[in-house]
Amino acid sequence: MPSSGIVFSADGKTAMLQMTDVPIIDQPRWPAMDAATTPAFMDFKLLFTATDEPVKYEDPAHQYRFEGFKASAQLEAAIRVASIDFTFKTDPLESSKSDFAVMGSEVNGKYYEAARS
Amino acid sequence: MKFRLTAKPTMLTPIDQVPCNGRSSVVEPNRRLLLKLGAASFLAPSLPGKLLHAQSGPQSCSPPIPPNHAPANGGSCPYPIPWLDKNGNHNQSPMPNVELSNIYHFTGKLARANGFHGTGTDNHGNRFAWGTPTTDYSYMAGEYWAGRQSRQGVFTHT
Numbered sequence: 001m002p003s004s005g006i007v008f009s010a011d012g013k014t015a016m017l018q019m020t021d022v023p024i025i026d027q028p029r030w031p032a033m034d035a036a037t038t039p040a041f042m043d044f045k046l047l048f049t050a051t052d053e054p055v056k057y058e059d060p061a062h063q064y065r066f067e068g069f070k071a072s073a074q075l076e077a078a079i080r081v082a083s084i085d086f087t088f089k090t091d092p093l094e095s096s097k098s099d100f101a102v103m104g105s106e107v108n109g110k111y112y113e114a115a116r117s
Numbered sequence: 118m119k120f121r122l123t124a125k126p127t128m129l130t131p132i133d134q135v136p137c138n139g140r141s142s143v144v145e146p147n148r149r150l151l152l153k154l155g156a157a158s159f160l161a162p163s164l165p166g167k168l169l170h171a172q173s174g175p176q177s178c179s180p181p182i183p184p185n186h187a188p189a190n191g192g193s194c195p196y197p198i199p200w201l202d203k204n205g206n207h208n209q210s211p212m213p214n215v216e217l218s219n220i221y222h223f224t225g226k227l228a229r230a231n232g233f234h235g236t237g238t239d240n241h242g243n244r245f246a247w248g249t250p251t252t253d254y255s256y257m258a259g260e261y262w263a264g265r266q267s268r269q270g271v272f273t274h275t
Contacts, residue, residue, distance in 0.1 A: 073230030090237035099232025109222030
């Protein structure tokens with residue numbers, strides 16, 4: 001996505017993603033192997049807000065480390081499936097919630113060892 | 118360039134109507150609305166965009182064929198997570214103590230969330246609940262290594 005699609009607050013504790021006309025698919029019979037797909041489009045606005053509770057997930061065997069904070073995440077979206085004349089719009093951002101969210105920083109692969117030293 | 122990630126449809130459920138036999142017209146919107154809010158828009162970096170309200174677009178990151186016997190260093194596509202890729206997936210559901218990244222050889226900002234739920238309205242005025250435990254969204258913004266060089270990118274998984 002273009003970097004202009006994401007905006008961080010000055011303190012880094014919130015991040016807002018916003019995109020329009022993202023091409024997606026309508027696939028009612030998923031995960032059937034022969035499930036037909038129909039082109040659709042989506043607009044969305046996604047807000048992450050960090051809490052003060054730190055988290056760290058690391059696995060040296062798999063060469064990854066995530067350090068950050070538990071967070072909340074909220075979503076507002078609109079979907080259009082032109083071929084069946086269907087649209088769906090969620091209620092405003094504030095009305096949604098998520099069960100799990102974290103935000104922070106990650107290093108993995110070739111960057112993993114370098115970030116330790 | 119668009120990468121397809123683990124397919125996880127978002128189920129929309131009528132709020133004020135109770136399906137009774139799984140085949141009624143009441144249920145049809147459910148099936149139709151297995152519209153994957155994310156059908157996987159993991160979008161490549163460096164696409165031209167406007168400030169917010171950015172639009173996505175196609176971009177190839179496949180390795181170019183070098184002319185004149187020049188070295189082939191690969192393309193700009195990010196590396197998949199090896200142990201997920203071998204099973205045909207590019208990510209896993211976000212939860213504590215798992216690899217949250219969708220890219221191997223990455224350093225930067227990352228956020229992931231799942232279990233989204235809320236309510237909304239279709240173009241016929243029907244009210245629906247949307248979301249499942251696997252409705253997940255994320256962003257990754259930072260440096261990744263591909264084609265033998267460091268690259269900058271911003272990605273989202275919807």
